[in-house]
Amino acid sequence: MERIYAAGWQGRKVRFVAWVVLGALALALWGGWEITRGYGLRPADGGVLKPLAVRLAFGGCVAALGLLFAVGMWIYGRCYVAEASVDETRGVLGITLIGLVLRSRMEVPVDDVEGSTYHAGRSNTGDFTVNAPWVSVRLRGRRLPLIVDAQGEFIRRELVVEHLFRAPRRGRRGTARPR
Numbered sequence: 001m002e003r004i005y006a007a008g009w010q011g012r013k014v015r016f017v018a019w020v021v022l023g024a025l026a027l028a029l030w031g032g033w034e035i036t037r038g039y040g041l042r043p044a045d046g047g048v049l050k051p052l053a054v055r056l057a058f059g060g061c062v063a064a065l066g067l068l069f070a071v072g073m074w075i076y077g078r079c080y081v082a083e084a085s086v087d088e089t090r091g092v093l094g095i096t097l098i099g100l101v102l103r104s105r106m107e108v109p110v111d112d113v114e115g116s117t118y119h120a121g122r123s124n125t126g127d128f129t130v131n132a133p134w135v136s137v138r139l140r141g142r143r144l145p146l147i148v149d150a151q152g153e154f155i156r157r158e159l160v161v162e163h164l165f166r167a168p169r170r171g172r173r174g175t176a177r178p179r
Contacts, residue, residue, distance in 0.1 A: 001085040004156040010149040021073040028066020035059035074100040114138040116165045
């Protein structure tokens with residue numbers, strides 16, 4: 001397999017965010033438990049234990065919020081491409097996904113790439129500017145597209161364009177445009 005793409009620094013940032021989200025999940029679960037156990041006992045809360053239904057609702061919402069972020073990051077990690085390689089003799093793409101805790105690797109036939117779409121990923125609120133271009137890559141049989149960070153390292157650009165960034169097939173709109 002010949003390595004053709006690596007997320008590089010961008011992938012490390014995504015991995016860092018995944019660990020932060022896991023830490024936030026632990027804090028949210030602990031906070032939800034503490035709220036359920038003793039909400040209302042502190043002088044600032046009124047000094048009287050709140051009814052069980054109120055404690056369960058408030059503590060459950062705090063815990064669920066942390067769980068929601070973790071599930072979202074888990075889904076994102078199962079789509080974010082950390083590395084891509086190609087074996088042209090076998091006609092196979094090797095794709096490593098960043099994952100939530102551990103990376104996962106899959107091999108797919110090159111013909112399973114159904115198309116890709118470039119997204120500029122720019123926004124400007126006046127105070128805050130984001131420039132995060134990315135390419136969504138559709139694979140046959142996969143519900144969610146892969147996410148290839150356009151700020152990653154294109155080791156063999158011509159092979160990335162030939163095998164991974166294809167014009168959409170079967171009526172899909174848009175085209176890939178690596179930078």
